Amino acid sequence: MNDTQYRNITVWLVEQIRAGQPSHVLLQAMCDRGWRRDVAMGLIAQAMGQPADPGASPATAAAPERAELHGAPEVAKPMPVPAIDDGALYVDVGDRRVPVLMHLPTPRIVLFGDFLSKQECDRLIEAARPRMQRSMTADPRTGETMVDTVRTSRGMFFHRDETPLVRTIEARIAKLLQWPVSHGEHLQVLHYRPGDRYEPHYDYFDPTQPGAAPLLARGGQRVATFLMYLREPERGGDTTFPDLGLSFAPKRGSALFFSYPVPDPSSKSLHGGAPVQSGEKWVATKWLREGVFA
Numbered sequence: 001m002n003d004t005q006y007r008n009i010t011v012w013l014v015e016q017i018r019a020g021q022p023s024h025v026l027l028q029a030m031c032d033r034g035w036r037r038d039v040a041m042g043l044i045a046q047a048m049g050q051p052a053d054p055g056a057s058p059a060t061a062a063a064p065e066r067a068e069l070h071g072a073p074e075v076a077k078p079m080p081v082p083a084i085d086d087g088a089l090y091v092d093v094g095d096r097r098v099p100v101l102m103h104l105p106t107p108r109i110v111l112f113g114d115f116l117s118k119q120e121c122d123r124l125i126e127a128a129r130p131r132m133q134r135s136m137t138a139d140p141r142t143g144e145t146m147v148d149t150v151r152t153s154r155g156m157f158f159h160r161d162e163t164p165l166v167r168t169i170e171a172r173i174a175k176l177l178q179w180p181v182s183h184g185e186h187l188q189v190l191h192y193r194p195g196d197r198y199e200p201h202y203d204y205f206d207p208t209q210p211g212a213a214p215l216l217a218r219g220g221q222r223v224a225t226f227l228m229y230l231r232e233p234e235r236g237g238d239t240t241f242p243d244l245g246l247s248f249a250p251k252r253g254s255a256l257f258f259s260y261p262v263p264d265p266s267s268k269s270l271h272g273g274a275p276v277q278s279g280e281k282w283v284a285t286k287w288l289r290e291g292v293f294a
């Protein structure tokens, strides 16, 4: 962290504190934007006029932690984030109340139950089924899509306005994540049969790879993923986070949100779809972008 960054974050914190923003909200906002939790706590304590760490000068104390985040965004960078910081057990998304089942602050992961009804899951699968094709991944060298052995599922995309059901789901996601429909990629439906999997990967585009440029040109970086479980297999098919030791069972109707404010492994957002052992797994994925995805 250089002097300017230190001044900017301090000015921003002091303004927020004067406006009455509670410290836990500031802490979460900073963590969501890639600040290390302990560094953020120190800076907030200082901005509140309390000594953070006697004996350490603020700029030098925080510098190494901040510097390791490549291309870290400025603190004002907005992120998709569900409104659950007030301890709410449900989020009202207009047409339903979505239960919050589990959340982790850093990295930000939230599991929701009942995001989609059983009928909505079935209708989405039936609309997608005739259009399923072997899933592709983006080649990091060229940005072109390619068939890849790390991802053996089949998939398809729905245009934003394609059907009333797609429109309803798009609007529900936007309300839940407080993020405009325009800033999301098109809804993707994926189908895994026994043995199909998606090896652990990051959803952001690696900015150090030449192939990232064309992908980033269309709406900027991916900053979060919203994964909806449409049909549960009989065994296997968990969504796993190897760096965190966490696994989520693909329960029909529930949805998993996770965000990665920096396109870097420090986001701890490595995740994959474990092999389906028996039965079939269907999911719908929505990737959220920084900007308008046209």
Ligand SMILES: O=C(O)CCC(=O)C(=O)O
Pocket: 198, 203, 225, 227, 237, 238, 239, 240, 271, 272, 273, 274, 283, 285
């Ligand atoms: O199927 C899963 O559990 C993971 C899917 C995934 O990682 C993705 O679509 O990006």
Ligand SMILES: [Fe+2]
Pocket: 201, 202, 203, 225, 271
């Ligand atoms: Fe993914």
